[in-house]
Amino acid sequence: MDNPTNVAMNAIGQFFQALEQETIAGDFPALAARFSEPFIAASPNGARVAQRAVFVQAMPARKELFEKMGKNSTRLISLETTEIDARYTMAKTRWQLTFQREGHDPQKVFADSTYIVDTAAQPFQIILYLTSQDLPRVLAEKGILPR
Numbered sequence: 001m002d003n004p005t006n007v008a009m010n011a012i013g014q015f016f017q018a019l020e021q022e023t024i025a026g027d028f029p030a031l032a033a034r035f036s037e038p039f040i041a042a043s044p045n046g047a048r049v050a051q052r053a054v055f056v057q058a059m060p061a062r063k064e065l066f067e068k069m070g071k072n073s074t075r076l077i078s079l080e081t082t083e084i085d086a087r088y089t090m091a092k093t094r095w096q097l098t099f100q101r102e103g104h105d106p107q108k109v110f111a112d113s114t115y116i117v118d119t120a121a122q123p124f125q126i127i128l129y130l131t132s133q134d135l136p137r138v139l140a141e142k143g144i145l146p147r
Contacts, residue, residue: 011119011122011124012079012081012089012091012117012119012124013079013081015034015117015124016076016079016091016093017076018030018034019031019034019076020074020075020076022034023074024073024074026059026060026063028056028059028060029056031056031059032052032053032055032056032059033123034123034124034125034126035050035052035055035125035126035129036052036118036125036126036127037051037052038050038051038052039052039055039125039126039127039128039129040127040128040129041055041129042128042129042130042131043130043131043133043134044131044132044133044134045134050129066097069099069101069139069144069145070099070100070101070102070104070144071097071098071099072098072099072100072106073096073097073098074095074096074097074098075095075096075098076093076094076095077094077095077096077110078092078093078094079091079092079093080092080093084116087118087119087120088116088117088118088119088127089116089117089119090114090115090116090117091114091115091116091117092112092113092114093112093113093114093115094110094111094112095110095111095112095113096108096109096110096111097109097110097111099144101144107142107144109135109138109139109142109144111131111132111133111135111138112131112132112133113129113130113131113132114128114130114132115128115129115130116128
């Protein structure tokens with residue numbers, strides 16, 4: 001039996017499953033549509049207001065760079081949600097990126113991200129995207145990204 005909170009959490013789960021599939025497929029327009037205009041992007045290096053159009057323009061180059069480094073899979077391996085109020089939900093995620101370079105064993109890199117999602121109406125939209133690691137630094141430390 002679903003109560004409104006369970007229905008919302010199921011919808012958030014579906015939202016992130018779709019985000020994972022769009023990431024894997026490189027469906028940049030669909031990914032961009034999941035973010036509000038504008039949204040807040042934050043990392044260990046600080047926070048800024050990000051424009052969706054600029055974000056989507058950068059996606060193909062990022063995907064190409066990751067593929068050159070040997071990334072062959074991205075998986076959402078955990079999702080923990082907390083309803084903040086009737087409109088906003090916080091989603092803590094862990095992503096597994098697997099890199100396989102010729103002559104090397106596969107390397108798994110874990111990336112933790114927190115999202116604040118506006119769930120007032122469908123389609124839901126990400127208003128804050130917080131990455132917990134400095135991913136380029138982590139990739140350099142693992143020898144995946146040249147220093």
